[in-house]
Every structure is written in structure tokens, then in C-alpha cells.
Amino acid sequence: MSVLIFAELEEGAIKKSSLEAIYYGSKVAEQTGTTATALVLGEGSADELAKAGRFGAAKVLHASETRLNEGNALAYASAVAEAVHQEGATIIVLAKSSLADSMAARLAGKLKAGLAANVIELPDLSSGFRVKRSIFTGKAFAITELTAEKKILTIKKNTITPEETDAVAPVEAFKPALNDSDFTVKVTNVEKATGDVLLPEADLVVSAGRGLKGPENWGIVENLAKALHAATACSKPVSDLDWRPHHEHVGQTGIKISPNLYIACGISGAIQHLAGVNSSKVIVVINKDSEAPFFKSADYGIVGDVFDVLPRLTKAVKEL
Amino acid sequence: MKILVCVTSVPDTITKITLTDNNTKLNKAGVQFITGPYDDYALSRAVELKEQLGGTVTVLNVGEADAEPVIRKCLAIGADDAIRVNAEPTDAYFVAEQIAAIAKENNYDLILMGRESIDYNGGQVHGIVGEMLGIPSISPVMKLAIEGTTAKITREIEGGHEDLEAGLPLVLGCQEPIAEWKIPNMRGIMTARTKKLTVVEPSGNDTLTQISSYELPPARGACKMIPASEAETLIKLLRTEAKVI
Numbered sequence: 344m345s346v347l348i349f350a351e352l353e354e355g356a357i358k359k360s361s362l363e364a365i366y367y368g369s370k371v372a373e374q375t376g377t378t379a380t381a382l383v384l385g386e387g388s389a390d391e392l393a394k395a396g397r398f399g400a401a402k403v404l405h406a407s408e409t410r411l412n413e414g415n416a417l418a419y420a421s422a423v424a425e426a427v428h429q430e431g432a433t434i435i436v437l438a439k440s441s442l443a444d445s446m447a448a449r450l451a452g453k454l455k456a457g458l459a460a461n462v463i464e465l466p467d468l469s470s471g472f473r474v475k476r477s478i479f480t481g482k483a484f485a486i487t488e489l490t491a492e493k494k495i496l497t498i499k500k501n502t503i504t505p506e507e508t509d510a511v512a513p514v515e516a517f518k519p520a521l522n523d524s525d526f527t528v529k530v531t532n533v534e535k536a537t538g539d540v541l542l543p544e545a546d547l548v549v550s551a552g553r554g555l556k557g558p559e560n561w562g563i564v565e566n567l568a569k570a571l572h573a574a575t576a577c578s579k580p581v582s583d584l585d586w587r588p589h590h591e592h593v594g595q596t597g598i599k600i601s602p603n604l605y606i607a608c609g610i611s612g613a614i615q616h617l618a619g620v621n622s623s624k625v626i627v628v629i630n631k632d633s634e635a636p637f638f639k640s641a642d643y644g645i646v647g648d649v650f651d652v653l654p655r656l657t658k659a660v661k662e663l
Numbered sequence: 664m665k666i667l668v669c670v671t672s673v674p675d676t677i678t679k680i681t682l683t684d685n686n687t688k689l690n691k692a693g694v695q696f697i698t699g700p701y702d703d704y705a706l707s708r709a710v711e712l713k714e715q716l717g718g719t720v721t722v723l724n725v726g727e728a729d730a731e732p733v734i735r736k737c738l739a740i741g742a743d744d745a746i747r748v749n750a751e752p753t754d755a756y757f758v759a760e761q762i763a764a765i766a767k768e769n770n771y772d773l774i775l776m777g778r779e780s781i782d783y784n785g786g787q788v789h790g791i792v793g794e795m796l797g798i799p800s801i802s803p804v805m806k807l808a809i810e811g812t813t814a815k816i817t818r819e820i821e822g823g824h825e826d827l828e829a830g831l832p833l834v835l836g837c838q839e840p841i842a843e844w845k846i847p848n849m850r851g852i853m854t855a856r857t858k859k860l861t862v863v864e865p866s867g868n869d870t871l872t873q874i875s876s877y878e879l880p881p882a883r884g885a886c887k888m889i890p891a892s893e894a895e896t897l898i899k900l901l902r903t904e905a906k907v908i
Binding site for chain 2: 445455461589621
């Protein structure tokens with residue numbers, strides 16, 4: 344019995360959300376009196392693998408296979424299943440991501456495991472194995488008991504504050520059998536923003552809505568985001584109007600985020616938008632309409648014109 | 664082209680969630696149920712593909728009798744027939760098992776559904792179904808075209824999108840902008856009444872998770888208002904008080 348954590352690489356580095364998952368997994372291992380093993384798929388440097396130990400893994404399994412460099416959910420799920428059998432793992436932890444969501448489902452099918460998605464706290468072991476997970480896009484939580492022998496948890500960002508130590512974990516080479524049947528989906532083209540902070544991973548997010556009046560005005564949003572090292576996001580109408588790409592749309596039918604800080608500029612705060620962002624730690628709302636419903640769900644508010652306020656905030660950040 | 668579209672009956676997106684029975688149940692009183700918005704995209708694209716390539720669209724719902732208005736609406740939009748598996752859809756593995764059992768009997772070229780249901784947000788069912796059938800599953804799909812026996816797909820990834828090619832059959836979790844939502848017309852609504860809706864009993868009872876109770880998020884404290892003339896104060900407060908920058 345052990346806890347296995349899938350550590351996802353992004354351009355050769357373990358994602359921040361995965362470091363959080365490793366730490367979370369090490370705490371679950373403590374709770375259950377076992378050890379945490381981190382699994383890294385694809386080529387990664389020794390420095391990166393060492394991070395897994397510093398965030399709580401007692402052991403690191405590394406499959407350095409070029410065929411696994413591309414995040415292929417089917418092949419990854421097969422590799423994780425093999426590691427689960429090898430290690431005798433009963434609890435599998437993944438940080439929620441586009442890739443992890445697809446993997447976790449395939450894995451649940453392979454292992455006949457109970458799967459709880461969007462978990463936001465450590466499990467409660469006082470009666471069975473219970474987790475608290477976010478449902479209705481954060482409008483409610485379900486206390487869910489996992490009754491199968493094998494359990495898979497995908498955890499939301501900011502579920503736990505990870506602590507880094509100077510612990511060193513041994514790294515073992517892992518050679519999963521790669522099945523050609525897992526490689527039948529061909530990737531013909533990838534278009535991805537580079538150099539920007541990925542929205543689901545971002546600690547700070549600056550988001551804007553129709554109050555910006557047009558895509559040509561996004562410079563003031565991007566400037567504030569750049570000054571804060573934040574990701575940019577937008578409301579659904581803005582993505583529907585093609586002012587911004589769909590992968591920036593946050594809300595009930597877009598990406599759900601839980602950063603430390605969410606700054607909403609010129610967004611009125613419809614219930615569907617709030618659903619996607621209400622688990623942010625701190626919410627700031629800037630809107631010229633003092634009646635905007637978003638102010639009721641905010642921690643800080645400024646009633647003012649975004650075209651005046653945003654450049655001044657950018658300047659204030661640079662002067663910090 | 665033989666297409667299966669799996670749909671959920673879920674509370675409308677504007678629903679304010681409340682609890683009942685000592686927080687062990689969601690309060691359904693006064694709640695309007697709709698087709699899952701992502702499922703609606705899947706259905707609309709399925710009907711477009713049928714119009715373009717011929718074939719059939721079957722709608723499948725795992726749910727109780729109160730889901731039938733949603734199923735009838737799917738028939739009005741253009742599905743040919745429907746199956747309802749008479750069970751409460753409480754666990755993703757159980758729901759996937761029902762879908763896989765029906766798929767095994769019918770050899771669908773495509774099994775489409777929403778990327779996730781908007782109630783439990785698991786986003787798991789398409790992947791588990793794919794695994795049970797031994798075929799690829801892809802999600803979230805933004806574009807889908809069929810050329811012969813090949814599907815050309817655009818999938819959203821973090822920070823962008825990727826183009827994929829895969830042979831049929833496939834299971835796909837769909838999202839916008841795969842199609843424009845179709846709205847049923849009067850003729851559709853009339854013919855939907857006589858289209859076949861088969862009710863079958865569930866097979867297997869592998870429920871691997873169980874919800875013991877619900878909670879609502881704690882209310883946020885009062886919003887601290889900062890006059891626009893002193894907007895710069897916000898940045899100081901975010902550093903010294905909220906400690907997030």
C-alpha cells in the first residue's frame with residue numbers, strides 16, 4: 344500500500360500544481376501510515392526530479408522515454424496503472440489539469456477505482472475515506488466517500504500550501520510497456536501561447552469583461568498582468584465576441600480557477616461568471632457601476648473607470 | 664454515421680444552490696432543469712453531422728423519469744430516438760458502465776457527450792467509457808469534422824489548442840464552439856412526441872463513490888471599498904493586508 348502522485352512536466356519542469364499534489368500526497372501518506380511515490384513521465388532533468396523529494400515524495404519513479412514527452416493521456420494512464428501495480432499503490436493523486444482530467448478517467452476505468460474530482464481538502468479518515476470536493480462549479484461542496492479499494496483524487500489548485508524541505512528522495516528508472524494502441528491519435532498541429540503564465544497554474548489573475556469596450560483596449564489589462572506576473576483572463580461575452588481566445592474564458596462554462604488573487608475589471612459578475620472564480624482567495628472588483636452584483640462577492644472594490652484606474656494600479660505595482 | 668449522444672439533466676446555470684434534509688440532499692424545489700450546456704453542444708454537432716453525412720442520432724440519458732422533458736427536447740432538436748437508463752446518476756463509474764453496455768450492443772461510430780456535467784463537474788464519464796470500450800477518448804473537443812473513417816479534431820489545451828486526427832470509433836467530450844446550439848422548432852416539438860423513447864433498467868451496480876453530505880461555501884466578508892481617487896491604496900492593501908502580492 345502506498346500513495347502514488349503523478350507529477351506533470353511542462354516544458355521539462357514539474358508544474359507548480361504538481362508540486363502541490365506531491366505535498367498533498369505526502370500528507371495523505373502520513374495519514375495512512377505509508378509512503379508517497381512521485382511518478383514523472385517523459386524526459387526531465389535531475390534538478391527537476393529532486394524537487395519531488397523536497398516537496399515530500401519518499402521515492403521518485405522516472406520514465407525517461409521520448410515517446411512520453413508529449414502529454415498523451417492514453418499512454419500516460421497506462422503507465423500510471425503499471426506503476427500502481429508495481430508499487431501496490433491504493434491512493435493515486437493528480438493535480439487537476441487538462442491532461443490529468445483525461446488521464447484520471449482512463450485510470451479509473453482501468454483500475455475500477457473510485458474517483459473524486461476537484462478535491463479541496465485532505466481526506467477525513469475518521470469514518471471510511473471521505474473527501475470534500477467542489478461541485479456546481481464551486482457553488483457547493485460534496486462530502487464524498489470513496490468505497491472502492493483503489494482511490495483516485497484530482498486536487499484543485501490552492502488545496503494545500505506546500506512546504507519545501509531539503510529532503511532527498513531516491514530516483515528509480517521506470518520502464519512502462521508502451522502499447523501502440525495508446526498512440527493511435529495523431530497530433531498534427533499545436534498552437535500554444537509561450538512565455539505567458541498559464542491561466543490554470545497562475546497565482547494571480549487579471550481578468551476583464553465587456554467594460555473594456557473592445558479588444559484593442561486590452562493593453563491596459565496586459566500591462567497590469569505583466570507588472571504583477573499574473574495571467575490574463577476574460578468573461579464569456581468577451582470570448583464569444585472573439586475579443587480574446589477561448590482558453591482565457593473563466594466561468595461556469597469556461598475554465599474554473601482558484602488563484603490567490605483575482606482582479607475583475609469591467610465585469611458585472613453574473614452568477615455563471617462567479618461560479619468559475621469564487622474559490623479565489625482574494626477578489627478585487629473594478630467597475631464604474633456601483634450597483635454591479637460582483638461587488639457583493641468581492642473583498643476589495645473600486646467604483647471607477649477602468650481606463651483611469653488600471654494604468655494607475657500598474658504604476659503603483661511598479662513602484663512597490 | 665451512427666452517433667450516440669449522452670445527455671444530462673441538470674439545474675439551470677442561474678440556479679442558486681440550496682440544501683435540504685439536514686444537508687444530505689440538494690433542494691430541487693423551484694429548480695429549472697435543462698440539458699447540460701456542454702451536452703447541448705455535442706447534440707447540435709451530432710445533428711449537423713447527420714444532416715451532412717446521413718445516419719442516425721440516438722440520445723442516451725442515465726436518469727430518473729423526471730429527466731424525460733430534457734430527453735424530449737433533444738428529440739425535438741433532431742435526435743432520432745432515445746434511451747433512458749432508469750437509475751439515479753450518482754457515480755461516474757456506474758454511469759459509464761451503463762453507457763458502455765448500450766454502446767457494446769450497437770456499434771456506434773461516435774459517442775459524444777459534454778466535457779463535463781455542470782452539476783458534479785467530474786468530467787470523467789467519457790474517459791471511463793473509452794476505457795471500457797477499448798477505444799480512444801478525447802476532451803475537451805472544440806471542433807469536429809469527419810472525413811471517411813477519420814475524425815479531425817481540435818482540442819483545447821492549457822494556453823491554446825491542438826489539432827488531432829483519429830480513426831473511428833471514438834468517445835468525445837465536447838464544448839463550444841463545436842456547433843451553434845440548436846433551438847427546437849414547432850415541427851420538431853410535434854414529431855418528438857412520437858419518437859421512440861426506450862426505458863431500460865440499469866446493468867450492474869458498481870457504485871464506487873457515495874455522497875454523504877453537502878456544504879455551501881462560506882460567505883465572503885464585507886467588500887472594502889476604495890475611492891477611485893485613491894486607487895493606488897489597493898496595491899498597498901494587497902501587499903500588507905491581504906498578503907497576496
